[in-house]
Amino acid sequence: MIYLQLLYSFFKIGLFAFGGGYAMISMIQGEIELHGWLSASEFIDIIAISEMTPGPIAVNSATFVGFKVAGLGGSAAATLGVALPSLIIILSISGIYMRFQRKPLSRKIFYGVRPAVTGLVAAACIFVARTALLRSGLTFAQLGQSLLRPGDWLSLGGVAIAALSLVALKRKAHPILIIAGAAAAGILLGVFFPSLLPV
Amino acid sequence: MSRDRVKQLAVLFSTFFKIGLFTFGGGYAMLPLIEREVTERRRYISREQLTDILALSQAVPGAIAINSATLIGYTLYGRPGALAATLGVILPSFLIISLIAAFFSTFSENRFVKLAFAGIRAAVVALIGAAVLRVGRSSIRDAIGLALAVISTALVAFFSVSPIWVILGGAVAGLALYGVRPRKDNDQREESRP
Numbered sequence: 001m002i003y004l005q006l007l008y009s010f011f012k013i014g015l016f017a018f019g020g021g022y023a024m025i026s027m028i029q030g031e032i033e034l035h036g037w038l039s040a041s042e043f044i045d046i047i048a049i050s051e052m053t054p055g056p057i058a059v060n061s062a063t064f065v066g067f068k069v070a071g072l073g074g075s076a077a078a079t080l081g082v083a084l085p086s087l088i089i090i091l092s093i094s095g096i097y098m099r100f101q102r103k104p105l106s107r108k109i110f111y112g113v114r115p116a117v118t119g120l121v122a123a124a125c126i127f128v129a130r131t132a133l134l135r136s137g138l139t140f141a142q143l144g145q146s147l148l149r150p151g152d153w154l155s156l157g158g159v160a161i162a163a164l165s166l167v168a169l170k171r172k173a174h175p176i177l178i179i180a181g182a183a184a185a186g187i188l189l190g191v192f193f194p195s196l197l198p199v
Numbered sequence: 200m201s202r203d204r205v206k207q208l209a210v211l212f213s214t215f216f217k218i219g220l221f222t223f224g225g226g227y228a229m230l231p232l233i234e235r236e237v238t239e240r241r242r243y244i245s246r247e248q249l250t251d252i253l254a255l256s257q258a259v260p261g262a263i264a265i266n267s268a269t270l271i272g273y274t275l276y277g278r279p280g281a282l283a284a285t286l287g288v289i290l291p292s293f294l295i296i297s298l299i300a301a302f303f304s305t306f307s308e309n310r311f312v313k314l315a316f317a318g319i320r321a322a323v324v325a326l327i328g329a330a331v332l333r334v335g336r337s338s339i340r341d342a343i344g345l346a347l348a349v350i351s352t353a354l355v356a357f358f359s360v361s362p363i364w365v366i367l368g369g370a371v372a373g374l375a376l377y378g379v380r381p382r383k384d385n386d387q388r389e390e391s392r393p
Contacts, residue, residue, distance in 0.1 A: 014261050016363045021262060022330040026355050027362045041320070045307070048319045049299060051326060055219050055292030056229070056264035063293050067300035075297050083289055086261035090269045091281055110258070111380065112347060112373020114338035116365050119351025121334050125327040126356040132320035158321035165325035178322050186318020187311055199317045 002070045003077040005035070010062050010081030017082075021050075021057030023117045024082075025124035028061060037069045040131040047128070052179050058082055133158045135198050157189040157197035200279070207276060208283040214241060215268050215287030222264075229264050233271075243275055264288055341381045347372055 009031040017024045025047060032038050038046075046068070050060035059079060066078025133155050150156065164185075165178050189197040214236050222229040230253065237243045244252070252274070256266035265285055272284030306312050339345050347369060354360040 012363070016366050017260050017262065018258075018366060022327060022334070023362075024262070025327070030355075030359075030361055033359075041316075044320050044323060045303075045316050048316065048323050049303070050296070051323070053292070053295050053299065054222055055295070056262045056288070058262035059265065059289055059292040060296050063296040064300050067297055072297060072301075075293065075300065079289060079293050082262065083265050083285060086259070086265040086269050087281065087285055089259050089261070090266065090273060091278055105374075106258075108377035109370045109373045111340075111344075111377045112369040112371070112375075113366060114369075115344040115347035116351040116369025116372075118331065118335045118338045118348040119353075119365060120355060120362050121327065122331045122348065122352040123355035123362075125324060125331050126352070128320065128327055129324045132317075132324050155317075155321070158317070158324075161318050161321035162324045162328075165322040166328060169325060169329045175326055178326070179319055182318040182322030183315035184318070186316065186321075187314045190310075190314030190317065197314070197317050199313050 003073055006066050006069060006074050006077040007081040009035070010066070010078045011084055013062070014058075014082040014085035017058065018113055018117050021061075022124060023120040024058045025061070026120040026127070028065060029124070029127055032065065038065065040127070042068070044128050044131055048179060051175055129162075133162065151195075155196070155198050157185075157193065160196075161185050161189075204276070204279075208279055210241075211243075211272060211275065211280060212283040212287040215272075215284045216290060218268075219264070219288040219291040229267075233267060237271055243271065248274070343376050343380055 013024055013027045013031065017027060029043060032043055043065070046061055046064045047057075050057045050064060053060055059082060062078040062082040063075045066075035068074075070077070135153055135155060161182050165182060168178050168181070169175075186197060190199065218229060218232050218236060222232050234246075234249060238246050238249050249271075252267055252270045253263075256263050256270060259266055265288060268284040268288040269281045272280035272282070274280075276283070307316075335348065339348055351365045351369065354365055355362055
């Protein structure tokens with residue numbers, strides 16, 4: 001049953017998600033691919049909308065994916081699934097965990113887990129970049145042939161928007177402002193220079 | 200449950216509902232608002248208690264926003280408190296996103312919406328890229344950490360290894376490699392920190 005599947009998938013995601021919403025993106029992507037629930041660009045749109053709307057990104061994207069897959073019941077199942085591990089863990093073992101956190105064993109484990117979490121966030125970035133910045137339907141062989149003509153395989157408009165957004169972020173611009181600017185840039189580029197921004 | 204307790208739970212629920220409703224940009228963006236509401240406006244807990252709770256929220260799995268809401272609610276009123284705070288912080292997302300998702304498909308085929316999202320997707324690359332730098336700076340301490348991060352990235356991005364295995368592998372690697380990590384002068388101080 002689809003509701004149980006969503007509940008189970010997002011429970012798993014909540015249970016292994018260390019390091020917040022961005023690390024969860026890789027996990028959600030994995031489940032989406034496994035079950036063939038959504039296309040890559042659909043999922044990236046969901047990430048973008050989750051950024052633009054209030055609330056934790058993890059909860060927002062779980063709710064959205066659930067709704068896309070199975071309507072209102074699906075969004076309830078996915079949201080419940082992603083929140084349940086937190087509730088269960090904290091209600092049952094937070095006292096023990098508080099003490100465990102100060103133990104050397106925990107320090108050793110997190111010495112390895114924290115870099116792995118960084119890797120998950122980086123993988124999410126690569127996943128989004130592949131869809132957002134590369135022209136679709138390109139094989140590696142074609143990529144080799146056309147490496148000297150980046151316009152053939154790269155969305156130059158997308159690269160420019162990404163670079164400008166990164167600069168704006170470094171200057172502490174608010175993410176909502178950046179997304180609004182990118183939307184405007186997308187419309188302008190698409191209308192006046194459609195070859196630069198493949199949709 | 201006494202009437203007073205029900206009222207307390209309602210106030211707790213609405214406090215976290217407000218936190219969920221007014222924070223954009225995810226769990227980390229929530230922390231300042233949580234701090235203001237919980238330690239200053241409601242005076243639920245002290246600043247020191249909140250610091251401990253936030254540290255634990257980041258150490259246990261799950262979304263930081265949910266973890267901290269659950270912990271604060273639990274500290275205040277036990278299990279009913281944990282439930283009230285968690286529901287409060289989740290409900291705005293659930294309502295708003297369900298509403299958007301219900302209508303998104305009707306205008307997602309529009310040409311201008313498509314173009315806008317082509318631009319937005321590129322910006323998402325930058326948003327997540329900035330998160331990589333932020334998380335990396337606080338998580339990677341030495342060459343072993345950097346190597347683990349690079350290997351994890353490659354496994355997930357290019358070999359489709361499940362992130363769960365990568366987390367578990369990181370834990371094993373941490374246990375195995377902690378003893379041989381490069382030591383720096385400030386390691387002593389690091390050791391004494393919880």
